[in-house]
Amino acid sequence: MHDRYSRQILFSGIGAEGQQKLDNKHALIIGAGALGTGSAEILARAGVGELTIVDRDYVEWSNLQRQQLYTEADAEERMPKVIAAKKRLEEINSGITIHAHIIDVTPVELEQLIRGVDLILDATDNFDIRMIINDISQKHSIPWIYGSCVGSYGISYTILPGVSPCLHCLMENIPIGGMTCDTLGVISPVVQLVIAHQTAEALKILTENTDRLRQELISFDLWNNQQSTIQVRSLKQQQCKSCGDHANYPFLDYENTTKAEILCGRETVQIRPNSRETKDLETLAVKLAKLGKVKQNPYLLQFTIGDDRLVLFRDGRVLVHGTNDAARARSLYHRYLG
Structure with missing residues (x-):
């Protein structure tokens, strides 16, 4: 198995010690759409020892344009995404453990899913779930990586509880309206770039190289050749209900879902x-x-x-x-x- 990861081990940022750490780590991926399938494949190929993938949906024809683990047969059979993803990932790397859950994520499910998890990757499509992830992350001190894309625009942000401003600090309230893939569509290259940013940060966390983490929120528009980073450290709020001095994790209340x-x-x-x-x-x-x-x-x-x-x-x-x-x-x- 050493040959399998030889090129990754040669990379000085990971090495043999980092590879062993990856083998002992567990990542939870919320969503098995475009971002989720791409991230899951990269982490599986990298040798992350345990992956848990959660999604509520099944494969449709419109998914095949950008969701890389699925086939026409999956769409024809309306196969649940996590079942199709698990099958394909096990063909890619039989040496890791993959858990698949066909569920809708609420605070109740997340409290169970995060047991033994070292990292949460956001691959969802709405802020309702993201704010739940954010509160779970803060409550249990589990790092998570936010990612989103629509049209040709993508964004990524890494959150370390106790260090980074949380998503609630940045957003204050769940956004209503705005851009969605329903109105703007999405192109596959921007999906791949968000995946690259998320999984690079994931590898840093899972190999315990947190000093290498990006400290900014990054956004880009591939079609219009634009990229920007936002310094967010000053946005951390002491009174934040999700990560502040008297946090009460409001988005873990089932009535708020x-x-x-x-x-x-x-x-x-x-x-x-x-x-x-x-x-x-x-x-x-x-x-x-x-x-x-x-x-x-x-x-x-x-x-x-x-x-x-x-x-x-x-x-x-x-x-x-x-x-x-x-x-x-x-x-x-x-x-x-x-």
């Missing part, structure tokens, strides 16, 4: 029930087959009636496709599932 959420670029609304329960998809399939068309795999059930399509996961979440109207999505949810 979104119950109905419009998914970026999908014309889809996710409905998350108030109570957590495991759904009997087999029994539900029999019931719904009397009303419309049902397709099922071991992980999810798809129900189509007229122009409406609902996809139900075992954890009770439902994706209502074909609408950005949360009220209409809730109506369809209750009509057929509630």
Whole structure:
């Protein structure tokens, strides 16, 4: 196995000692879309000993333009992203451990997922989840790396609890509106550049070279040939509710999490029930087959009636496709599932 990582070991910043540290580390990747798949592949190839990948969604045709672990067969079968990613990553590196979870991330799930984790990578598509990650990071003193991209614009920022200003310091409040991939789209090269920044920082943290970490927030626009860095140290706030002297981690309160959420670029609304329960998809399939068309795999059930399509996961979440109207999505949810 020494030959496998020989070029990485030759790099003075890592060496044999750093490679051993990578083998003993555990990274949690939240999201298995464009950023998540690219980061997972790099860390798997680098020999990070344990990877946990979490995502709530399945592979669709529009993902293939930029989400590098997936194939046309995955899209055809509507395979859950983490299942397809785990399969491919195990083919890439059979010597590491990969955990895959088909779940929607809430504070409850994150409290369980972060056990034994050395680093959290943000590969999500909304600030609701990012602020939860931020609070979990501060509460348990786990470094995390923020990343985002839309259009040709990308951004990355590394957060060390107790050292860096946290995301709440920078944002103060969750942004409402603004640029999304729904309105601007996204090109693959900007995805790859954000991945490069995130994973470079990840390797520094996992090999315990924190003195080499970038101290600034970096942003760039590849199409317009622009790049900038922002010095953020002065933005750390003593009164911050997430990382300040009297932090109470407000985004870990379940009541502050979104119950109905419009998914970026999908014309889809996710409905998350108030109570957590495991759904009997087999029994539900029999019931719904009397009303419309049902397709099922071991992980999810798809129900189509007229122009409406609902996809139900075992954890009770439902994706209502074909609408950005949360009220209409809730109506369809209750009509057929509630």
